[in-house]
Amino acid sequence: MSLESLLKDSKNLLILGHQNADPDAVCSMIAFARLYKTLNPNGNLHLAADDISRLSNQVLQTFAPKVQVSNTAGSNHDLFVLLDTNSRFQLGPSLKNILENPKKTIVIDHHERNPEINLIAEHQILHDEMSSTCEIMVKLYSDLGVQIDANTADLLLTGMIFDTRRFFFAGYETLSTAIELIVAGANYQECMKSLLIKPDKSERIARLKAAGRVKVHTIGDWIVAISKVNAFEASACRGLIELGADVAIVGGSPSKDVVRLSSRSRREFYEKTGVSLGSDVMEPVGQIIEGEGGGHANAAGANGKSNLDKALVTSVELIRRIVEKTTDSNEDSPV
Ligand SMILES: [Mn+2]
Numbered sequence: 001m002s003l004e005s006l007l008k009d010s011k012n013l014l015i016l017g018h019q020n021a022d023p024d025a026v027c028s029m030i031a032f033a034r035l036y037k038t039l040n041p042n043g044n045l046h047l048a049a050d051d052i053s054r055l056s057n058q059v060l061q062t063f064a065p066k067v068q069v070s071n072t073a074g075s076n077h078d079l080f081v082l083l084d085t086n087s088r089f090q091l092g093p094s095l096k097n098i099l100e101n102p103k104k105t106i107v108i109d110h111h112e113r114n115p116e117i118n119l120i121a122e123h124q125i126l127h128d129e130m131s132s133t134c135e136i137m138v139k140l141y142s143d144l145g146v147q148i149d150a151n152t153a154d155l156l157l158t159g160m161i162f163d164t165r166r167f168f169f170a171g172y173e174t175l176s177t178a179i180e181l182i183v184a185g186a187n188y189q190e191c192m193k194s195l196l197i198k199p200d201k202s203e204r205i206a207r208l209k210a211a212g213r214v215k216v217h218t219i220g221d222w223i224v225a226i227s228k229v230n231a232f233e234a235s236a237c238r239g240l241i242e243l244g245a246d247v248a249i250v251g252g253s254p255s256k257d258v259v260r261l262s263s264r265s266r267r268e269f270y271e272k273t274g275v276s277l278g279s280d281v282m283e284p285v286g287q288i289i290e291g292e293g294g295g296h297a298n299a300a301g302a303n304g305k306s307n308l309d310k311a312l313v314t315s316v317e318l319i320r321r322i323v324e325k326t327t328d329s330n331e332d333s334p335v
Contacts, residue, residue: 004144006106006123007036010079012044018085019050019092021069023195025084026056027159028133030064031141031152032083032108038146046074050092055162055197062194063154073098080105082121084133086114108136110163131174134159138177150185157186158194166192203232210236210250211243217316219323222246222269226312230254233262234301241266247277249315251308259289261302261311270297275322284318285311 007013013036017025029047036045047069052060060067071094080099086109088096099105105121110130117124127136134156141148148156160178164170167178182188198204210227217224225245229236230252240248247265254260263277270276278295282302286293288311291304302311 001123003106003123003125003140004039006079007039007043010036010040010043012077013046013079013081014073014077014098015045015047015081015083016073016091016095016098017047017049017052017069017083018090019095021049021052021056022084023053023056023059023162024132024134024159025049026052026060026069027155028083028108028137029069030067031134031137031148031156032081034149034152035137035141035144035146039144046070046077048073048095050094055195058197059155059158059194062190063151063158071095078104082107082109084109084111086111086117086120086124086126088120108140109133110136129173131170132160132163134163135174135177138180148181148184153181153184153186154191157181157188158191161191162195199235203235206230206232207236207239211239214240216245217320219316219320220327222273222323224249224316224319226250226316228252228308228312233260234264234299237262237264240264247275247319249281249312251312253308257305259291259304259306259308259311261285261289261293261308261315263295263300263315265298267298273323273326275319276300280322281315281318285315288314 015029015032017029033045033047036043049069050071052069073095086107099120102120102122106123107121108125110127110133112128113126130136137156157178206229210229214225214227223245224247225240227250229250233250233252236250237248241264246269249263251261263282265277276297277300282293282295282300286302288307289302289304290306291302293302295301
């Protein structure tokens with residue numbers, strides 16, 4: 001069945017975005033709601049996401065202050081649309097059990113395909129070559145012959161700017177679509193502005209404190225920054241990376257018997273040294289702080305009870321050992 005007839009036949013549509021819905025999710029949800037109302041003016045619809053991000057709230061305030069995104073699903077829906085996600089789990093705790101019937105479910109997404117997608121939805125509009133769900137939305141409007149109004153163009157362009165990191169990840173197709181939206185009436189400057197957000201005061205103070213207390217270690221050509229702060233450790237790590245570190249490790253002890261560590265590295269650091277912050281650093285350091293650690297190659301953390309200083313020193317030593325080993329073996333090998 002075509003998307004057009006599915007939408008025309010539905011009397012009560014539920015439009016879902018992923019948890020902590022980002023601007024791409026929220027903006028594509030609104031655009032889809034408007035597409036539905038154009039094709040089916042008498043239809044009812046409900047927008048739901050487990051929660052929406054602070055930045056998405058700001059975008060809504062700017063372009064669609066009257067739109068309500070609920071954290072509950074409502075009832076009696078005869079059609080479900082999942083936007084910007086293709087997994088049940090991503091819907092979050094309050095909505096993950098809401099999907100009933102794959103025949104009544106549509107997934108529209110640009111993320112890597114979920115192997116279980118056929119169990120969720122019979123109707124799939126998947127474009128992993130596209131920058132964002134908002135970009136897919138532009139294509140759907142054009143396929144269905146519906147014009148994009150200026151306000152919807154603002155929303156869609158904002159979602160695209162967000163998901164492409166201000167067009168860092170963009171090519172010919174994405175840029176042409178952005179131009180198409182500007183021609184439809186989107187105000188590029190307003191879209192950019194809606195995405196500028198100042199972190200909370202407490203978060204900015206934590207980042208500045210972390211910068212003030214930083215200890216800098218150089219390992220080969222790499223700069224490893226270590227610091228201590230008792231709140232927003234992950235944000236402090238990102239701050240230190242922005243200042244110039246290749247690796248940042250920030251630890252804190254916000255209360256007695258609580259030790260937390262957060263770490264971040266540049267992608268290039270992992271690619272060239274092979275040091276994975278999750279398995280090579282935070283996992284072993286988790287034991288030192290009498291807790292557990294892990295995570296990804298470029299972003300990892302650990303939670304425990306004690307030995308914060310020892311953990312920070314050990315983190316640097318673990319990194320040094322691997323980096324020096326890889327450098328040695330590179331020097332040994334004939335070019
Ligand atoms: Mn997205």
